[in-house]
Amino acid sequence: MxxxxxxxxxxxxxxxxxxxxxxxxxxxxxxxxxxxxxxxxxxxxxxxxxxxxxxxxxxxxxGHNRPKITAAIQKQAAVLDFAPTFNIAHPLAFEFTHKLSHILPYDLKKVFLTNSGSEAADTALKIAVAYHRMRGNGAKTRLIGRERAYHGTGFGGISVGGIVKNRMHFGTLLTGVDHLPHTHLPQNVFSKGEPEHGADLADALERLVTLHDASTIAAVIVEPVAGSTGVLIPPKGYLKRLRDICDKHDILLIFDEVITGFGRLGTPFAADYFSVRPDLVCMAKGITNATVPMGAVGVSNRIYDTFMQASETPIELFHGYTYSGHPLACAAGIATLETYEEExxxxxxxxxxxxxxxxxxxxxxxxxxxxxxxxxxxxxxxxxxxxxxxxxxxxxxxxxxxxxxxxxxxxxxxxxxxxxxxxxxxxxxxxxxxxxxxxxxxx
Missing domain, CATH: 3.90.1150.10 (Aspartate Aminotransferase, domain 1)
Structure with missing residues (x-):
């Protein structure tokens, strides 16, 4: 040929x-x-x-063309090519999320399925805002991102994101958004692994609390390692400091692990590597080894239980996608997790x-x-x-x-x-x- x-x-x-x-x-x-x-x-x-x-x-x-994953997709396409997950479901969606929950860190044991990292980021932001409303804190709507961050290309993701070219052509974006400074410091040049300087950059969140008041801030979203902007590694202690400030002010911490999830740092997730607990974690990419598009949000039991207990409507979260939990993606996801484990x-x-x-x-x-x-x-x-x-x-x-x-x-x-x-x-x-x-x- x-x-x-x-x-x-x-x-x-x-x-x-x-x-x-x-x-x-x-x-x-x-x-x-x-x-x-x-x-x-x-x-x-x-x-x-x-x-x-x-x-x-x-x-x-x-790696590419992994036989177990390929066979799982081929088999599933011939058995059940599609099934909706609005008020009905198929077994693989439950099997896959259950298997995924075993490697998710801390108490992030509930999984909302999307189709991409962009959708995962927007979903996590919506869950965060809705969670506070469920608790009677409806004024907590402000979202905090970070300079040079990438959270996909949905309007929520580019609003909290901080890459100028991704934002500048699309108007005012979401209101009620602010940004932390990025963590790239000249004194950390040629650092091997986590740089020594810059943990205090997390204290910028305290300044934003002073500016906006904690009663208005719903969540902070960060990439544990900022990838698409050029690989910015968090300074030692920086993520833990963010976690402590979020706890102090009842602010949710979202880790966007679309890149760092599924072994990139030698652990299942960056939350494991840094020993820092997020409240929600965004996933995609390696979740199916990229064979079938899929994204997901890992949600803490505490957040999920709040929705189940406080919702005044039969549908607890008015959100989802036609392809949430697509059968081929779930089959690929199961085979991918098994490949990671077996090898x-x-x-x-x-x-x-x-x-x-x-x-x-x-x-x-x-x-x-x-x-x-x-x-x-x-x-x-x-x-x-x-x-x-x-x-x-x-x-x-x-x-x-x-x-x-x-x-x-x-x-x-x-x-x-x-x-x-x-x-x-x-x-x-x-x-x-x-x-x-x-x-x-x-x-």
Whole structure:
């Protein structure tokens, strides 16, 4: 099969409005097409093997084309292709959420199913506001996000999010939203793991309480590790300090673990890694190994029980999606959780993380590198921007890496990597060697 067998026709190429992509550049010649995947590798339309250092898009945590997951999806499609979950259900939704509840941290044992991380974030925000209303605290509606945060692309998510380009074109967004400062400090440059400085940045929440009063604040939402903005690692003690302030003022703490969930830090969730208890946790991506779209919100028993006991209407939460608990997604989710468990992939990520850390930090002296950040199987490599052309250098590195058989992700002038948890040391060596060579070739 030659390249032309996979390449879209000119008309087809024009039809797909690609997300988060410079469409004009892509369709005028910067074509990057992936047609197959297996294990740690993609295959491009022109037959080249592409090493995946990003787990697709932070999501194929168990690697690609896993037989157990594939078989579960195929079998389910032939048995029950769809069933609604409004006032009726199917067994797999209960089986999957029960299995998921066993690895959810603390008392987050109730699960609301969505179809994406964006929907999970919006769902968590709605549950938080409704929870306070159920308790008679209807004035607690304000939501607190963080600068440089990414919580998907729904109106709730971009309102509490803090990435300027994601917000600036869409009007005033939700009202009653404020933001904490981000945690990226210059004195933490080239930190290995959690940086030493910046736990006191959590105290900005106390200033917002002083400004708005705690009686108006419903929830704080943060990514334990901010991924899409360029891998910002929380300073030591920062998340615990946030938890303490939230407890003090009856504010819910939401962890957006769409990226950090399912083994990325070597534990089931970042809440486990940092030993900090959230009230709600957002999930997606690795929940089905990205084979079928699914998201979820893990909810504390306390919050769920409040809805069950205080609701004055038969429907306790007026919220949901047609595809909440889709049978194929549930089948994929069960098989994915079993794959993680049977292969010990979370523990495996923890075991190889030190090698990953030392390998990526060996690029400290590489051309253009001004900072390296890492935790678990995540790394961010920040480059000096070109004068007058921010992001251009990183995009050139992205293009050159792809041509060299390596898939990376770039955000701004930062290379972000999050490889599948099945990665071997030889893969890590190849990633680092390719990056060093490409950086040396890039002006």
């Amino acid at each position: 030659d390249a032309s067998d996979h390449f879209p026709s000119p008309d087809a190429l024009c039809s797909f409005w690609m997300p988060f992509t410079p469409n004009r550049a892509f369709k005028s010649g910067r074509h990057k097409l992936l047609v197959e995947a297996d294990g740690m590798y993609y295959r491009s339309h022109d037959g080249r093997e592409i090493l995946d250092s990003t787990a697709g898009l932070w999501c194929s945590n168990a 010990g992939l979370f523990a495996r990520a923890a075991e190889i993380s030190p090698y990953w850390q030392e390998a990526v930090h060996s690029l400290r002296d590489a051309k253009h590198v001004i900072d390296i950040r890492n935790l678990g199987l995540i790394a961010g490599i920040e480059l000096t921007p070109r004068d007058g052309a921010p992001t251009a250098r990183a995009l050139e590195v992205f293009d050159r890496c792809f041509e060299a058989g390596l898939l990376i992700r770039v955000t701004g002038d930062i290379i972000a990597m999050s490889p599948p948890l099945i990665i071997e040391k030889a893969h890590i060596d190849r990633i680092v060697e390719t990056l060093r060579r490409v950086l040396d070739q890039t002006g």
